Ligand SMILES: O=C(O)CCC(=O)C(=O)O
């Protein structure tokens with residue numbers, strides 16, 4: 152392999168060119184699909200090591216816990232989930248100009264579209280595109296900031312999911328006193344308190360359980376809830392954040408996700424686990440942590456090396 156004068160080798164430079172060309176299209180993975188490519192560029196391919204790791208995890212038939220909400224606002228819930236799924240699909244599949252307009256890697260834009268937030272930091276790009284709405288600096292979203300294709304549906308979804316989140320925090324804090332502290336695709340855990348997602352009928356999401364990847368089977372109109380790292384900290388490991396990943400699929404997977412991290416300003420500080428859970432027999436396992444720092448470290452690293460709770464363990 153030829154080593155170039157700047158310490159980078161030829162394949163590093165080719166890869167950088169490939170990444171840059173992809174980023175410059177501002178159309179994400181869907182843009183590649185639309186262009187009719189038969190073979191995805193090298194930047195998306197899993198390494199031999201990654202593929203070998205796959206063999207170490209046997210597939211499991213364990214079923215995940217499901218709370219059956221049938222009968223509880225069923226029609227309304229299905230409608231809200233269907234509307235946001237359709238809106239997001241339209242944004243990703245039809246609105247070329249809107250996608251370009253919203254394309255941004257900077258975190259300054261509250262509403263932004265991109266593919267792989269860690270494109271230039273990760274070893275390999277994931278096959279996914281993301282439209283995100285950041286609520287870190289304000290609880291209020293101005294509808295005009297949102298793409299027209301999913302504007303109304305997104306407002307409804309955000310409002311309703313916030314209510315589901317509040318209910319879940321209440322349920323968790325029955326086991327975890329001091330509720331005021333309970334604020335809110337490479338394998339990873341979420342750097343949130345809770346994550347709530349509405350997926351379409353395309354499977355692919357898996358959680359790691361006792362070294363086995365367990366499929367999360369999509370259920371129409373349902374919501375998937377992940378416990379995030381921050382609940383693991385405040386609960387002193389009583390609730391563990393779950394390792395998960397998404398396998399690539401031939402048909403598009405649409406996942407509308409609300410990450411509950413709370414507000415970044417003023418900066419929320421977690422003084423480690425909540426006091427009532429700590430005793431001589433069960434000492435604190437974590438030191439204090441600034442939520443905004445934890446969240447922003449996530450954005451400045453590749454997902455494969457996201458900040459880990461290990462950095463905060465006592
Ligand atoms: O596609 C999904 O449903 C999950 C994505 C995910 O885990 C994440 O964005 O944190």
Ligand SMILES: [Fe+2]
Pocket residue numbers: 339340341346395
């Ligand atoms: Fe996740």
